[in-house]
Amino acid sequence: MKRVLVNGAMGKMGQEVVKTVVEETEDLLVGACDMKGIGENIMDLLGLKGDRVTIYGDLTEAIQKTNPDVIIDFTIPEVVMNNIKTGLSHKVHMIVGTTGITEVDLKEIKDLAEANNVNALIVPNFAIGAVLMMEFSREAARYFKDVEIIELHHNQKIDAPSGTSIKTAELINRNMNNCENNGINEIERIKGARGGNKNGVNIHSVRLPGLVAHQEVIFGGEGQTLTIRHDSYSRKSFMPGVKLALKKITDINGLVYGLEKIL
Ligand SMILES: NC(=O)C1=CN([C@@H]2O[C@H](COP(=O)(O)OP(=O)(O)OC[C@H]3O[C@@H](n4cnc5c(N)ncnc54)[C@H](OP(=O)(O)O)[C@@H]3O)[C@@H](O)[C@H]2O)C=CC1
Numbered sequence: 001m002k003r004v005l006v007n008g009a010m011g012k013m014g015q016e017v018v019k020t021v022v023e024e025t026e027d028l029l030v031g032a033c034d035m036k037g038i039g040e041n042i043m044d045l046l047g048l049k050g051d052r053v054t055i056y057g058d059l060t061e062a063i064q065k066t067n068p069d070v071i072i073d074f075t076i077p078e079v080v081m082n083n084i085k086t087g088l089s090h091k092v093h094m095i096v097g098t099t100g101i102t103e104v105d106l107k108e109i110k111d112l113a114e115a116n117n118v119n120a121l122i123v124p125n126f127a128i129g130a131v132l133m134m135e136f137s138r139e140a141a142r143y144f145k146d147v148e149i150i151e152l153h154h155n156q157k158i159d160a161p162s163g164t165s166i167k168t169a170e171l172i173n174r175n176m177n178n179c180e181n182n183g184i185n186e187i188e189r190i191k192g193a194r195g196g197n198k199n200g201v202n203i204h205s206v207r208l209p210g211l212v213a214h215q216e217v218i219f220g221g222e223g224q225t226l227t228i229r230h231d232s233y234s235r236k237s238f239m240p241g242v243k244l245a246l247k248k249i250t251d252i253n254g255l256v257y258g259l260e261k262i263l
C-alpha cells in the first residue's frame with residue numbers, strides 16, 4: 001500500500017484522481033494540495049467516505065505533514081517543475097500528468113531522481129487510446145513525407161498546443177526525415193492560420209466548449225490521406241493509466257517518460 005498525495009487535487013483531473021485513488025486502489029490518500037479549498041477536508045468536498053484528508057496550499061508543508069510515498073501532479077505548466085523538484089528532493093516518487101515539461105527539463109528531472117534515489121514518471125497522456133494514436137503515428141511516419149496535427153480541447157485549457165501534440169510531433173520526427181518544408185513560399189494572410197510548428201510538424205489547436213481531449217494526425221501522400229484520431233470523451237479515460245502508473249512507480253528506475261514504457 002502506497003501513501004499518495006494528489007497535487008492540484010481540486011482541479012478537473014485532480015478531483016477525478018482523488019476519487020480513483022480512494023475508490024479504486026489499495027493505496028491510501030494521505031494528502032491533497034491545491035490553491036482552492038485550503039484547510040478543508042477533500043473527502044467531504046468530493047462526497048467520499050473515509051478519514052479526513054486536509055487540503056494544503058503549500059507542497060512542502062503537505063509533504064512534511066503527510067509523509068507520502070508518491071505525489072501525483074495535475075497542476076499547471078508554470079509550477080510543475082518546481083513541484084517535481086520539491087517532491088524529488090524530499091525523496092518522494094513523482095507521477096506527473098501536467099503539461100509544459102521540455103526536453104531540457106527531462107534531463108534535470110532524470111539527474112534529480114537519480115541523485116535522490118527515487119522515481120519520476122512523466123506522462124503527456126494517460127489514455128491508452130492516445131498512447132496508441134501516438135505509436136501508430138510514429139509508425140505511419142516511416143511511409144509518408146507530409147503530416148499535420150489538429151488537437152482539439154475544452155475551452156478551459158490554458159496551454160497550447162497540447163502536451164500530447166508536442167510529444168506526437170517529436171515521435172513522428174524520429175521516423176520521418178523529410179517533414180520540414182515542402183518548398184512552397186506560403187503567404188499566411190492571417191497570422192497563425194497554418195498553426196505552430198514543432199519538429200517540422202504543423203500543429204493546429206482548437207478550443208471549444210463540449211470538447212474534452214481529441215487529436216487527429218493527418219498524413220498526406222499522392223492521391224491519399226491517412227487520418228489517425230483519438231477522442232477522450234471523459235476524464236475517466238485517463239484513470240486506468242493513472243492506476244497503472246501508481247502500481248508501477250516503485251518498479252521503474254529513475255526517470256520514465258511516456259505511458260508506453262510501462263504498458
Ligand atoms: N497527462 C494526461 O493524461 C493529462 C494531462 N492533463 C494536464 O494536467 C494539467 C491539469 O489539467 P486540469 O485538471 O484540466 O486543470 P485544472 O486547471 O482544472 O486544475 C489544475 C489545478 O491545480 C491547481 N494549482 C495551480 N497552481 C498550483 C500549485 N502551485 N500547487 C497546487 N495546485 C495548484 C489549480 O488551482 P487554481 O485553479 O486555483 O489555480 C487547479 O485546481 C494540465 O497541464 C493538463 O494539460 C490533463 C488531462 C490529462
Ligand SMILES: O=C(O)C1=N[C@H](C(=O)O)C[C@H](O)C1
Nearest residue numbers: 099124125157162163164213
Ligand atoms: O488539458 C487537458 O485536458 C489535457 N491535457 C494533456 C495535453 O495537453 O496533452 C492531455 C490531454 O490531451 C488532456
